[in-house]
Amino acid sequence: MGFLCKWCSYAGADLAGTSRLTYPPNISIIRVPCTSRINSHVIIKALATGLDGVLVSGCHPGSCHYVNGNYKARRRLLVLRRLIEFMGVDPRRLQMSWVSASEGFKWASVVRRATEEIRQLGPNRLFLEGET
Amino acid sequence: MRSKAFNREGMASEIRQISRRLLDAGEVETVIGYEVEVGGCVCPVFIDCSEETERLIWGEQCVHNLATFLKKPVTKERNKVAVISKGCDVRSIIALMQEGQVVREDIVIIGVDCIGQRDEKGDLLLKCTNCRDHRPQLHDFLVVDAEVDVRRFDVEGAEYSDVEELEEMPVEERLGFWKAEAEKCIRCYACREGCPLCYCVECFTDQNMPQYLPSSPSIQGNFLWLMMRAFDLAGRCTGCMECDRVCPVNIPLHLVNRKLVKDVDELFGYEAGRNPSERPPLSVFSEEDPDEFIM
Numbered sequence: 001m002g003f004l005c006k007w008c009s010y011a012g013a014d015l016a017g018t019s020r021l022t023y024p025p026n027i028s029i030i031r032v033p034c035t036s037r038i039n040s041h042v043i044i045k046a047l048a049t050g051l052d053g054v055l056v057s058g059c060h061p062g063s064c065h066y067v068n069g070n071y072k073a074r075r076r077l078l079v080l081r082r083l084i085e086f087m088g089v090d091p092r093r094l095q096m097s098w099v100s101a102s103e104g105f106k107w108a109s110v111v112r113r114a115t116e117e118i119r120q121l122g123p124n125r126l127f128l129e130g131e132t
Numbered sequence: 133m134r135s136k137a138f139n140r141e142g143m144a145s146e147i148r149q150i151s152r153r154l155l156d157a158g159e160v161e162t163v164i165g166y167e168v169e170v171g172g173c174v175c176p177v178f179i180d181c182s183e184e185t186e187r188l189i190w191g192e193q194c195v196h197n198l199a200t201f202l203k204k205p206v207t208k209e210r211n212k213v214a215v216i217s218k219g220c221d222v223r224s225i226i227a228l229m230q231e232g233q234v235v236r237e238d239i240v241i242i243g244v245d246c247i248g249q250r251d252e253k254g255d256l257l258l259k260c261t262n263c264r265d266h267r268p269q270l271h272d273f274l275v276v277d278a279e280v281d282v283r284r285f286d287v288e289g290a291e292y293s294d295v296e297e298l299e300e301m302p303v304e305e306r307l308g309f310w311k312a313e314a315e316k317c318i319r320c321y322a323c324r325e326g327c328p329l330c331y332c333v334e335c336f337t338d339q340n341m342p343q344y345l346p347s348s349p350s351i352q353g354n355f356l357w358l359m360m361r362a363f364d365l366a367g368r369c370t371g372c373m374e375c376d377r378v379c380p381v382n383i384p385l386h387l388v389n390r391k392l393v394k395d396v397d398e399l400f401g402y403e404a405g406r407n408p409s410e411r412p413p414l415s416v417f418s419e420e421d422p423d424e425f426i427m
Contacts, residue, residue: 039374041344041360048356061419071417078422079366079395079414086299086391087359089306096427110427125351126307 001046002029002055002111003038006101007065009057015104023108024115027055034058035096037067040080043094047084052120053093058069059108060098072097089126092117137276143244144190146275147216150242154214155182156160160240165216166200173252174199175279188277195249195257197372202234203331214240218249219265223370223405224328230408231276231368243271245280253288258386259373262291270408290371295391310355314422316381319347323385324373325360336360345388353369362388367396367413370405 004010016023020074032038035104058070059075059109074096081091095117097110138146151163167177167187174193178201179185199221201207217225222243228234245267248260255355266280298306321337323332337345337357345360362385369389376386396402399422400413 003281005268008188040363043357044346044359045365048352059380061423063230068417070422071419072415074423075417075421076414076427079192079392080363081425082395083359083363083366083388083392085303086306086388087355088303088305090303093427096425102177113427127311 001051001053002057003032003043004028004029005035005058005065005070006031006033008059008063009097009107011101012099012103012107015101017104019104021104021108023111026115034064034066035073036066036067036076038073040076043080044084047089047093048072050124050126052121052124053114054097054111055095055097055111055114057074057099057107059096060100063100070085076115090121092121093124138276140191143275143277144188146240147190148185148188150273150275151185151214152182154240155179155185159211160212160214162207163188163214163216163242164195164198164207166190166198178195178206190216191245191246192250193252194218195208195248195251195377197221197224197326198329198375199228199328199372200326201372202228203328212238212240213243216244217243217268217271218244218246219268220246220259220370220372222270223265224372224403226408226414227329227368227405228331228348230410230412231314231329232381232404236344236408240273241268241271243268243274244347245275245277247277247279252262257377259371270405290390290397291393292390292394293304295387298387299391308360311351313383314351314354314358315385317349317357318356318381319349320380321359322378322380325375326378327365328364328372328374329370330361358383358385358388364390364391367394367400367402368404369393389404401402 013029035056043054058073064070068070077096081094084094085091095114099107099110142366154160163179165179165188166174166191167175169175176196176198177187198215207213225234229236247266248256250256345356371393373386379385396413402413
């Protein structure tokens with residue numbers, strides 16, 4: 001699951017597509033206005049309901065369309081990663097990246113890297129059938 | 133206003149006297165304090181007239197964080213209330229002030245020195261074992277305890293040995309630990325009601341269009357509730373441990389709260405409920421925040 005800010009990373013992913021770059025198809029992208037707009041509950045819920053990984057991607061520091069949204073998101077995810085680790089979820093399942101609108105290549109490599117890392121962790125088996 | 137130091141019974145009568153004066157002068161509508169219930173246990177009480185101030189007590193079982201009542205509609209509809217607060221309770225009030233939930237002018241804080249509260253068995257509460265707030269840092273009136281001496285104020289930093297113990301477990305074991313705890317949860321939401329900082333008019337767990345969380349108890353839903361509740365308190369929790377105390381099935385909620393308190397202190401050097409003009413750390417940012425985890 002990917003949460004992409006619509007100003008940078010979503011456009012970057014679009015560029016990757018129009019440039020005909022290939023990257024693993026197992027990410028489904030949700031466009032959000034800003035990385036700071038992502039409610040952390042949604043990330044927690046995605047991980048606890050069985051998604052293998054979550055990738056949050058936004059503008060590089062200093063280039064947020066809303067001036068400082070990505071800084072706030074970074075701080076929040078920093079704490080959230082520590083919390084999920086404490087609750088027993090591997091923090092590598094929650095990835096974050098900075099991808100600008102012109103970085104189609106970077107987007108493709110980020111997805112490749114994230115997919116590879118999460119694949120190594122194996123499928124997310126926090127809750128087994130019957131525990132839900 | 134400073135007054136002279138008292139013993140325990142003297143403190144109670146001083147509290148009564150201050151409350152009587154405030155109520156008689158019409159300065160406050162209600163005093164929120166402690167009384168002894170019929171069964172003998174101590175519980176919170178709202179005192180509306182000066183004749184009833186005799187019910188107010190002070191002792192070693194005044195464990196409740198009365199700041200919790202400041203968020204309730206029943207208090208908000210009153211013009212001005214006085215609240216009897218220990219050092220830890222005052223930190224919750226400051227946190228509420230930081231977030232614009234309490235206006236300083238609308239409350240009168242009757243600060244009370246506290247040398248530690250005890251549970252029914254007479255054991256010192258966990259939060260009291262490493263207390264640095266024997267004397268409330270913010271108060272309109274201060275009831276001084278003769279037993280609070282200055283040396284007790286400089287305790288070394290907070291103690292996290294039980295949190296660290298859990299941190300050292302392998303991830304899977306920790307998941308097992310929390311799943312076992314989540315299984316106990318009956319979703320009574322006492323933790324939410326008891327917490328002074330859980331004040332949303334509509335809690336996310338009550339939202340049902342669309343259904344935010346499964347509302348009936350299930351391991352997964354309970355796990356989500358534990359985690360989301362804790363994250364909402366990240367950087368805000370002052371460590372009063374009311375959630376932990378009120379939990380009817382004894383889930384160690386304090387562990388996850390204190391983990392976040394510890395992290396926020398490590399990462400941002402912030403302690404909740406200290407400075408009324410400071411902003412909670414997750415609503416601000418710094419350009420120097422660590423970003424080694426970002427691709």
